Amino acid sequence: MKKVIFTLAIAALSAQTMSAQTVEESKLTDNWYIGVNGGLNTKTSHNALFKNVNPSAGLRIGRNLTPVFGLAAEGEVYFNNKGSEFRPLGTFVKGMNLSLLGTTNFSNWFGGYPGSPRVFEVIGVYGLGWGHAFHTQSVQGMDENVLTSKFGLDFAFNFGADKEWQVYVEPNITYGMNAGDKIQFNSNHSALGVLVGVNYKLGNSNGTHNFKVAELRNQSEIDALNSKINELRADNSNKDNTIGNNNRTIADLQSQLAAAKNQKPTVVVNENKNVLQPTVIFQQGKSTIDAAQYASISMIATYMKNHKEAKILIKGYASPEGSLELNQRLSEARANAVKSALIKRYKVSANRLSVQGMGATDKLFDEVDFNRVVTFTDTTK
Numbered sequence: 001m002k003k004v005i006f007t008l009a010i011a012a013l014s015a016q017t018m019s020a021q022t023v024e025e026s027k028l029t030d031n032w033y034i035g036v037n038g039g040l041n042t043k044t045s046h047n048a049l050f051k052n053v054n055p056s057a058g059l060r061i062g063r064n065l066t067p068v069f070g071l072a073a074e075g076e077v078y079f080n081n082k083g084s085e086f087r088p089l090g091t092f093v094k095g096m097n098l099s100l101l102g103t104t105n106f107s108n109w110f111g112g113y114p115g116s117p118r119v120f121e122v123i124g125v126y127g128l129g130w131g132h133a134f135h136t137q138s139v140q141g142m143d144e145n146v147l148t149s150k151f152g153l154d155f156a157f158n159f160g161a162d163k164e165w166q167v168y169v170e171p172n173i174t175y176g177m178n179a180g181d182k183i184q185f186n187s188n189h190s191a192l193g194v195l196v197g198v199n200y201k202l203g204n205s206n207g208t209h210n211f212k213v214a215e216l217r218n219q220s221e222i223d224a225l226n227s228k229i230n231e232l233r234a235d236n237s238n239k240d241n242t243i244g245n246n247n248r249t250i251a252d253l254q255s256q257l258a259a260a261k262n263q264k265p266t267v268v269v270n271e272n273k274n275v276l277q278p279t280v281i282f283q284q285g286k287s288t289i290d291a292a293q294y295a296s297i298s299m300i301a302t303y304m305k306n307h308k309e310a311k312i313l314i315k316g317y318a319s320p321e322g323s324l325e326l327n328q329r330l331s332e333a334r335a336n337a338v339k340s341a342l343i344k345r346y347k348v349s350a351n352r353l354s355v356q357g358m359g360a361t362d363k364l365f366d367e368v369d370f371n372r373v374v375t376f377t378d379t380t381k
C-alpha cells in the first residue's frame with residue numbers, strides 16, 4: 001500500500017511539473033470546485049446485487065492542482081444497509097464515509113490540456129477514508145469505525161459558457177480495510193456503488209473557471225524580438241546623438257546672436273567726407289551678416305533713398321590672421337554679402353553699387369577685431 005501511494009505521489013509531482021510549463025501560474029484560491037452527488041450502493045459479494053441496493057447522498061469539495069491531478073474531500077451518508085448481517089440498525093442514517101481523494105484526469109494526462117476542459121472527460125478518483133456505522137444499543141457485535149479505501153472512475157461532462165459546470169457518473173468500489181483480522185483489500189468487505197453528481201467550478205484570478213494555457217514563445221521568436229529591441233535601441237541612440245548635435249548648434253547660434261545684439265555699429269571718423277559713417281562688422285573667418293549689423297545697412301539704404309544720385313562703393317576688409325589669399329577672398333565675400341543685402345532686402349538698384357575686396361588690414365582701427373569690416377564710400381562726392 002505504501003509503495004502504491006508513493007508511486008502515485010511521484011507521478012503527481014511529475015505531472016504537476018509538466019503542467020506548470022504549459023499553463024499560467026495559479027493562486028491558492030484558484031481551481032476550487034464544490035459539488036453534490038447521490039447514488040446507490042450494494043455489498044460486493046454474498047449478496048443479491050440488485051435486490052439489496054442502498055441509497056446515498058454526498059458532498060465533494062476539491063481543488064485541481066494541475067490540469068491532470070487534484071485533491072478532494074468527500075462525505076457520503078447511507079440511508080439503508082440491505083444485505084448487511086447487522087440489520088436493522090434502528091437509525092435513519094445507517095452509516096457515513098469521509099474520504100480524502102486524489103483525482104487524475106486521464107483525458108488531459110494522455111491527450112494534453114487543450115486550453116479549456118473537453119466536453120467529455122474521464123477522471124479517476126482514489127483515496128483513503130474513515131467509515132462509521134450508526135446503530136442503537138440493541139445492535140451488538142459490529143465495528144462502529146473502519147478504515148476505508150475508495151476507487152472510482154468519473155465519466156464527466158463539462159458545460160456552460162466557461163465550462164464551469166460538470167456532471168459526472170461514477171462507478172466505484174469502497175473497501176472496509178480493517179473489517180477483518182488485518183488491514184487488507186477484501187471483496188467480502190467492500191461495496192459497489194454508482195454516483196451521479198454535479199460540480200461547480202469557482203472563478204479564478206485569470207478570469208475563467210479553469211486553467212489557462214500560458215502564451216509560450218519559441219527561441220526563434222525570442223531572438224527576433226531581441227533583435228528588434230536592439231535595433232530600436234540603436235535607432236534611439238542615433239537620434240539622441242542627432243539631437244545632441246542640434247542642441248550644440250543651437251547653443252552656438254544663440255551665443256553668436258547674443259554677441260551680435262550687444263555689438264553696436266561702429267562710426268568711422270574720416271576726414272574724407274565721401275566715406276560714410278556706418279560700417280558692418282563680421283565674425284572672424286565669416287562672411288555672413290549678423291542680425292545686429294543690418295541696422296548699419298539700413299542706414300545706407302536710407303541714405304541712398306534720400307540721395308537719388310548717389311552711387312556707393314562697398315569695400316570689404318579682413319583682419320591680419322590667416323594667409324593673404326584667404327583674406328582677399330574673405331574681404332570680397334563680405335563686400336558681396338552686403339551688396340546682396342542692399343539689393344534683395346532694401347531694393348537698391350544694382351547699378352548704383354560696386355564692390356572691392358581690400359584684403360587684410362590692421363590700419364582702419366586700433367582694435368584688431370574691428371578691421372573685419374565693410375565700409376561705404378559715396379563715389380559721387
